[in-house]
Structures are given as structure tokens and as C-alpha cells.
Amino acid sequence: MSDIQDIIEIAKRRGFFWQSSGIYGGVSGLYTYGPLGSILKRNIISAWADSYISIGALMVDSPVIAQEDVFRASGHLERFTDLIYECSSCKFRQKFETLLEGTGKGVPSSAEEAMKIVSSSGLKCGNCGSDKIAVTDFNLMFPVGTVRAGESRLFLRPETAQGIFVDFQLLIRQNRDKLPLIVIQTGEGFRNEVAPRNAIIRLREFSMGEVEVFMDPESHPFTPDSSKEPVNLMDRDGKNMALPVSDALSSGIVADPAMAFFIQKTHRLLTGLGIDPGKLRFRQHRRDELAHYSSDCWDAEALMDDTWIEIVGISDRGTYDLTRHQSHSGKSMEVKIGDKTFIPKVLEPAHGIDRILMATLVHSRRVTDKGYVVMSLKKEIAPYKLAIFPLFKKDGLSEIAVDIFSRYSKIDPYCIYDESGSIGKRYARQDEAGTPYCVTVDYQTKDDHTVTIRERDSGKQKRILIDDLVSGPVLGNKYVISAFD
RNA sequence: GCAGGUGUAGUGUAGUCUGGUCUAGCACGGAAGCCUUCCAAGCUUUCGACCCGGGUCCAAAUCCCGGCACCUGCACCA
Numbered sequence: 001m002s003d004i005q006d007i008i009e010i011a012k013r014r015g016f017f018w019q020s021s022g023i024y025g026g027v028s029g030l031y032t033y034g035p036l037g038s039i040l041k042r043n044i045i046s047a048w049a050d051s052y053i054s055i056g057a058l059m060v061d062s063p064v065i066a067q068e069d070v071f072r073a074s075g076h077l078e079r080f081t082d083l084i085y086e087c088s089s090c091k092f093r094q095k096f097e098t099l100l101e102g103t104g105k106g107v108p109s110s111a112e113e114a115m116k117i118v119s120s121s122g123l124k125c126g127n128c129g130s131d132k133i134a135v136t137d138f139n140l141m142f143p144v145g146t147v148r149a150g151e152s153r154l155f156l157r158p159e160t161a162q163g164i165f166v167d168f169q170l171l172i173r174q175n176r177d178k179l180p181l182i183v184i185q186t187g188e189g190f191r192n193e194v195a196p197r198n199a200i201i202r203l204r205e206f207s208m209g210e211v212e213v214f215m216d217p218e219s220h221p222f223t224p225d226s227s228k229e230p231v232n233l234m235d236r237d238g239k240n241m242a243l244p245v246s247d248a249l250s251s252g253i254v255a256d257p258a259m260a261f262f263i264q265k266t267h268r269l270l271t272g273l274g275i276d277p278g279k280l281r282f283r284q285h286r287r288d289e290l291a292h293y294s295s296d297c298w299d300a301e302a303l304m305d306d307t308w309i310e311i312v313g314i315s316d317r318g319t320y321d322l323t324r325h326q327s328h329s330g331k332s333m334e335v336k337i338g339d340k341t342f343i344p345k346v347l348e349p350a351h352g353i354d355r356i357l358m359a360t361l362v363h364s365r366r367v368t369d370k371g372y373v374v375m376s377l378k379k380e381i382a383p384y385k386l387a388i389f390p391l392f393k394k395d396g397l398s399e400i401a402v403d404i405f406s407r408y409s410k411i412d413p414y415c416i417y418d419e420s421g422s423i424g425k426r427y428a429r430q431d432e433a434g435t436p437y438c439v440t441v442d443y444q445t446k447d448d449h450t451v452t453i454r455e456r457d458s459g460k461q462k463r464i465l466i467d468d469l470v471s472g473p474v475l476g477n478k479y480v481i482s483a484f485d
Numbered sequence: 486g487c488a489g490g491u492g493u494a495g496u497g498u499a500g501u502c503u504g505g506u507c508u509a510g511c512a513c514g515g516a517a518g519c520c521u522u523c524c525a526a527g528c529u530u531u532c533g534a535c536c537c538g539g540g541u542c543c544a545a546a547u548c549c550c551g552g553c554a555c556c557u558g559c560a561c562c563a
Contacts, residue, residue, distance in 0.1 A: 005556090009496065009497080010496090012495075012496070013495065013496050013497095013513095013514080019554080019555090022536095022554090024536095024537085024553085025536060025537065025552090025553045025554055026536090026553080026554055026555085027553090027554085028553090028554065028555085074563090075563080076563065079563060140561095140562085140563070141563095158563070159563080191562085191563085193561085193562075194486060194560080194561050194562080195486075195560085195561075195562090197555090197556085198556095202562085289562095291563050292563065293563080294563095370524095370525085372524095372525065389523090391521095391522065391523065392521070392522080420515090420516085421525080422521075422523090422524085422525075422526070422527095423521095423522095423523045423524065424523070424524035424525055424526080425524085425525045425526095426523095426524085426525090427523080427524045427525080428524070428525040429525080431524090431525095432525095438524095440523065442522065442523070443522060444522095452523075454523085454524080459524075461523075461524095
């Protein structure tokens with residue numbers, strides 16, 4: 001079984017995620033995060049947000065819905081509501097606009113009008129010459145069905161970024177008219193994917209964490225530190241290398257200091273979340289695959305099932321978005337700093353939260369000698385940090401364990417109590433849920449008020465005093481840390 | 486979207502070809518209990534499924550049609 005299939009099975013069984021509305025057959029590309037997954041997802045988002053807030057980023061939370069004007073300016077409307085025709089005889093697909101070239105006809109506004117032109121003008125497939133062609137709307141943005149009379153058409157956002165750009169002037173003011181300005185936003189984006197696949201890897205509603213870094217194009221406020229940690233890089237010519245980011249910058253492999261800085265930052269964030277550095281690379285887009293707004297782009301890709309899957313895209317958007325919004329809205333997007341007036345350039349690290357979550361699960365999964373699965377999630381993002389068990393339900397052990405649970409859960413709510421089944425089964429359950437520590441009350445507890453604490457990854461067990469356990473959250477607890485040093 | 490394949494308890498599967506003892510079997514899992522002095526032990530009880538709709542037939546999990554979903558490949562991927 002493939003790694004991804006195995007994770008999908010565990011995810012459904014243990015409650016990380018599953019396909020939504022299964023009782024009605026499900027809808028492709030829509031998934032629900034379960035009890036473990038929703039906490040895991042939130043922890044990943046928090047770790048991402050913290051890492052940017054800590055360097056002065058401002059966070060915003062803009063609407064999921066925006067008006068047509070926004071996406072006309074961003075270029076999404078123009079690019080993604082194209083009319084497409086398909087030939088039923090040879091399966092060829094092409095933009096309808098291409099077929100109209102040279103006919104002197106204008107581009108129709110709907111598929112219905114286009115079909116009228118097809119029948120009246122006898123247009124034929126550009127590939128095989130058949131007249132069996134059908135025109136459809138090819139729309140990667142979801143339109144919102146109902147609008148009031150006279151109101152602008154509304155769409156679900158395909159990215160969160162535009163919510164930042166449209167409020168740029170308010171945000172630069174919040175930053176007290178200084179550059180660089182870093183704005184972050186997390187939330188859902190919507191894309192009407194032709195073929196959603198691989199569970200949460202390709203969704204129609206998905207979660208992103210986008211960072212927009214606004215800079216003076218003539219200054220270099222960000223540069224990577226001199227860390228010697230090698231990072232896997234693949235340049236636009238397909239050449240692979242592993243070297244420190246600072247070396248990649250000085251040798252010109254990465255052209256821009258800010259790009260290099262955010263590659264380094266992203267690498268640290270992802271490996272900190274538990275993504276295997278050996279299965280992580282940064283791949284530069286070829287010129288022909290760059291998005292319409294982008295002049296350079298490095299994708300962080302995680303290896304899953306022998307396939308590299310994009311999990312973060314760090315894109316140089318230049319002044320594209322602000323310039324477009326300035327010309328479409330008629331509102332200035334310039335900043336005046338000192339005696340210079342200019343439109344800032346933008347670097348955008350855009351994180352696919354669902355894919356990052358999938359990669360952390362795939363890279364954290366290991367199988368024991370006995371064939372049991374352990375999710376070695378990083379302690380910081382594990383949904384639950386501690387589980388508390390009585391060795392047996394009898395002889396008053398349950399009562400002691402329940403009491404410890406009630407004391408501890410006031411300090412750290414992310415703990416679990418379990419007395420069902422054998423002790424081994426309970427450890428195994430928590431291993432699969434990724435819980436880093438388990439505490440067990442046994443007969444010795446009655447004598448000396450100690451419990452055993454077991455570390456998930458090493459399987460080692462130590463005794464610590466109950467009072468020491470409940471003195472603070474298990475992750476930062478000095479007694480726990482010193483016990484396993 | 487195209488082509489091929491697949492769809493049985495929460496999960497993994499048997500059964501489908503060759504319609505009928507299938508009132509759908511098994512394993513894992515969940516719940517309750519017994520036992521057990523630390524890593525999915527054992528025992529008892531229990532929970533739980535034929536993707537949806539139509540058709541053929543005396544009879545459909547099984548054959549046919551349509552839909553939905555999943556998988557693989559292609560196309561798409563701002």
C-alpha cells in the first residue's frame with residue numbers, strides 16, 4: 001500500500017480526516033477534519049503564524065467572498081473564465097478564442113452564444129477538422145449564486161492574497177508607513193479543480209497560509225543567515241544540489257536575498273513541523289510554468305509516494321498586484337517614504353496547510369517491529385500531549401488516575417484519559433494518535449505518589465512524582481524533560 | 486474532462502465470474518464485563534455493511550442501464 005493510501009486509512013480510522021458527507025456518496029475534493037485532525041491543523045497554522053508574527057508580521061482575516069472587480073484586477077477572472085471547446089471526435093481541447101482568431105468575430109460572452117457561432121459559421125476542430133465541437137465555460141473560480149439586482153457578481157476567492165492587496169493602504173498605515181511590511185492571512189480558498197484527487201492533497205476547498213512581504217525594490221531588508229545547514233535545491237534547469245542557503249545566494253543560484261531568506265525560513269518552519277529534510281526540496285519554476293503574476297518562484301516540495309508534491313510556493317509577484325489594483329480601482333497604491341514615491345514589490349510565501357499536514361503525517365509515520373503504526377508527530381503539533389491511564393480499573397487505581405487527570409487538564413486541556421482495554425492497547429492507541437507522553441498509575445503510586453511516564457518515540461519509562469507532573473504542561477515540564485535527558 | 490478499473494460494517498477483506506442455504510462470512514476495531522502488576526494477550530456478551538436510483542428475473546451483493554464516489558493514466562493545475 002502506498003504511504004498516502006495508508007495515511008488516508010489511518011486518518012479515517014483514527015479521526016484525522018475523511019471525505020465529507022459520505023452518507024450522500026460524498027463530493028469529490030471536500031474533506032472534513034476529525035477530532036485529531038482539526039487540532040493538528042490548528043497547531044500547524046499556529047506554528048506558521050507564530051513564526052511570522054515573531055518577525056513583525058501583521059495578521060488579517062478578510063472575507064472568503066469578493067466582488068468581480070477584485071478578480072478582474074488580479075487577473076483571475078480573465079484567466080479562468082475562458083470558453084473552452086472540446087472535440088468529441090478526437091478529444092482535443094483548446095481555448096475557444098484561439099479558434100476564433102482570423103475569423104474576425106468577437107469573443108462571445110457565454111457558451112450558448114459561442115455554440116451559435118459554431119453552428120452558423122461552421123467552425124471546425126483545430127486539431128482534426130471535425131465539426132463535433134462543444135463549447136463550455138472553463139471556470140476555476142466558484143461563482144456565488146445569488147446577488148442583489150445591480151450588485152456586482154461575487155466569487156469565492158481562489159487565494160487569500162487579494163484580501164491583503166485590496167487593503168494595502170490601510171495595512172501600510174497600520175505598519176506606521178514603514179517598509180518592509182509583512183502581512184499574513186490564513187483561511188480557505190476555493191478552486192473548482194477539474195480532477196480533485198489524493199484526499200486532502202488536491203481539494204476544491206482548501207486551507208492556506210499566505211504571507212505577503214512588501215518591500216522597497218531598491219532595498220534589501222531580508223537576507224539569510226550563515227547557517228551551514230544544507231537545503232535541497234533544484235534550479236529551473238533541473239539541476240539538483242544541497243547546500244546552505246547563504247551559499248546558494250552568493251553563488252547566484254538564488255538571485256534575490258529576500259527569496260533566499262524566505263527559502264531558509266520556510267525550510268526551518270517545515271522541518272520544525274516534522275517534515276523530513278531529506279524528503280524536502282525547493283524547486284525553481286521554469287519560465288514557462290510561472291504564473292501570470294510571477295517573475296520567479298521557488299516551490300517547497302515534499303516527497304510522498306516517490307512523487308514531489310508542492311506544499312509551499314514562494315513567488316516573486318513584483319509590483320503586479322498593486323499596479324493592477326491601482327489601475328482598476330483608480331486608487332493610488334504608492335507609498336511615500338522619505339523623498340521616494342513608489343509601488344512596493346511583493347514576495348509571497350504561500351503555504352498549502354492541508355498538504356503540509358499530509359506531509360507531516362506521511363513523514364511522521366513509522367512502523368514498529370511488530371507492525372504497529374506510530375505517528376511520531378513533533379510534540380509541539382501533536383493533537384494531544386499527554387494520556388493518563390490506570391494500570392487496571394480495580395483496586396482504586398482508576399480513582400487516582402481520574403484525579404490526576406482532573407488536576408492536569410486544568411493546566412493543559414490537551415490530555416486524554418483512558419481505562420479501556422489492556423495497558424498495551426492504550427499505549428498503542430496513543431501511538432497512532434501521535435500523543436508524545438503517557439502516564440500510568442500503578443500499585444506503587446499508592447505508596448509513593450509517583451507515576452510512570454512513557455515517551456512515545458523511545459518507549460522509555462520513568463517514574464515521576466504526581467505533584468511534579470501537574471506542576472506544568474508536560475511539554476515544557478522540567479521534571480519530564482530531566483527524566484528523559 | 487477522457488480512458489480503464491473499482492465500490493460489501495469504523496478499517497481491511499470473503500462472497501460477484503457461474504443469480505437461490507447470504508437470515509452476507511472473517512480479521513481488526515468500538516461498547517459492557519471477567520481476567521491480567523506496563524506495551525494492540527485471553528475469555529464472554531454486544532455493536533455494525535452489500536454506494537444511490539432504475540431495469541431484467543419467481544428470485545439480485547451477484548446480471549444490465551444511469552448517477553455518485555474512489556483508484557491509475559492522460560489532460561488541467563492561476
